Structures are given as C-alpha cells and as structure tokens.
Amino acid sequence: MSTRIAFLKGHGTENDFVIVPDPENAVDLPPSAVAALCDRRAGIGGDGLLHVVRSAAHPEAKDMAAEAEWFMDYRNGDGSIAEMCGNGVRVFARYLQRAGHVTEGDLAIATRGGVKRVHLAQDGDVTVGMGKALLPEGDVTVSVGERSWPARNVNMGNPHAVAFVEDLAHAGDLRSAPPFRPASAYPDGVNVEFVVDRGHRHVALRVHERGAGETRSCGTGACAVAVAAARRDGADPAVTGTPATYTVDVPGGTLVITERPDGEIEMTGPAVIVAEGTLDAGWLETLAR
Secondary structure: OOOEEEEEEEEEOOEEEEEEEOOOOOOOOOHHHHHHHHOOOOOOOOOEEEEEEEHHHOOOOHHHOOOOOEEEEEEEOOOOEOOOOHHHHHHHHHHHHHOOOOOOEEEEEEEOOEEEEEEEOOOOOEEEEEEEOEOOOOOEEEEEOOEEEEEEEEEOOOEEEEEEOOOHHHHOOOOOOOOEEOHHHOOOOOEEEEEEEEEOOEEEEEEEEOOOEEEOOOHHHHHHHHHHHHHHOOOOHHHHOOOEEEEEEEOOEEEEEEEOOOOEEEEEEOOEEEEEEEEEHHHHHHHHO
16 A cells, blocks of 8 residues: 555535545545545534445446446445445546546446436536435335324435425434334435425435434435425426426535336435545554554
C-alpha cells in the first residue's frame, strides 16, 4: 500500500460522502476504517463512503462489468454495507466526470441494487434511473415517542417506511431508529421517511437512514416518498398512463422525482465535489487491523 491514499469529499443535496478512488480494489476498507473515515470529529466526516472500483476488479460487480465499467461500493457511515444510495450515485457520477473517466451525457454505474443509468446534464444536474419501486403487502406502523403512524412499505433496492405526518417536528430528533412493527417487515432495518405536504405534487421530508441516523437528504427515500404520495393521491402512472412528477424538499435542498407509466423512476438533483486530499495510509492500516 502506498504511503498516501487519495480521497475526495462531495455531497448531493447535503447528503455528504467520503470518496475513495480505488480502481483496482487494492485499498482495504473494513467497517472500522469506514466508520473512522466518516467520523465528523476524528475523521473526514460523511453520511457514507463511496468506494470507486472498476466493476471487473470487485467480486460483487464482475457480472456487471460488461454493462458498467465502474462499481459504487457504497458503505453507510457506520461501516455497514448498503444496496444503494441515490444521492451517492449522483456524487459518484460527478467524481467520474471530474476524474476524466466520463463526460457529459449518459453512463452506467454498477451498484449492489443493480446497474443504474445516469445522465450528466450541461446545467450541472445529474439524473439517475432508479429502477422500479416494489410495494410489499402488509400493514406497517412507525412510532416516535407516544405518536404512531401507518407507513407505506416501499423498496427502492433498499427498504423504506414512508409515514405522512402533520408536522415534520413530530419525527423527533431522529438520532436513533424510529421503532416499527411488525419486526418481520424489515429484518435488516429500514430507512424511515416522515412527510408533509407543501402543495400540488410537492412534499417535504425528514429521514432516518439506517446506519447513519438523520441525514440532510436521501435519494432512494425521496423516490420512495414520491411513489407513496402518488399512490395516496391516486396518481399511479401504470393506471393513468401519465408520468407522475413530484418535487421533494429535503433538509439539504430539492430533488425532482418522476415515475413513468412503465414503472421506471428518475431522480434529478445536484452533485458537488467540495474537496480533495490524501489520507495517511499508516493511520488507515491501523484501523483495518
């Protein structure tokens, strides 16, 4: 391992990430190292980590290499592995553009949630094809203190519970995971979105992301919220034959979510690289032991 390891810092609607370019998958990043890098006092700080690897060099992505050259090996801020991160994909694409691996236009990125189609626009926004939502059957309830709400179970490659509330303050501090039931609905934990209406097809959310706590934004969560809101509003594109577009305000900005009649969902929003530097490999090696 070299004595210095490159890193960058970026965010998408203030959902922030440590970025570690590692095309050949040579950097050891166990959960303890990821958690230390994402620590906001003792590390660089971030809601998660984007490990940038060529698909052919990663055992979990080899089968996608013919379709997508790059694999987003995404980790939550606590070091745990996650299937997908919508804001992370946009920032990942922005890094690839900055590094000269891609240019404006269309590209494919491999993730644990499958291959995602991305468009880098001239105006700086990034659009990600997020795939189709799954809507598992069964009632789900989420709670904060003495309040409880019914929640819509939406899977966007990762699990979400979407609760419509009267006031976003009712979500509490969101430092710990809101309780849900039944436990069997989310055996591996869940991202919980609390949602209020702001206008016609315009909503706002706060979110607890599993493994990270409350974050300033959640891309897959915004998609889950848009789908849940559309079903609540009777705007199912598969039924109406018309795309449903929702503006979703998150604490860190605004995302625009469109669900098409074929079920495919697109998310558009900003992605920014704010810093780059080098890590001390010796420090990182001590964390990997």
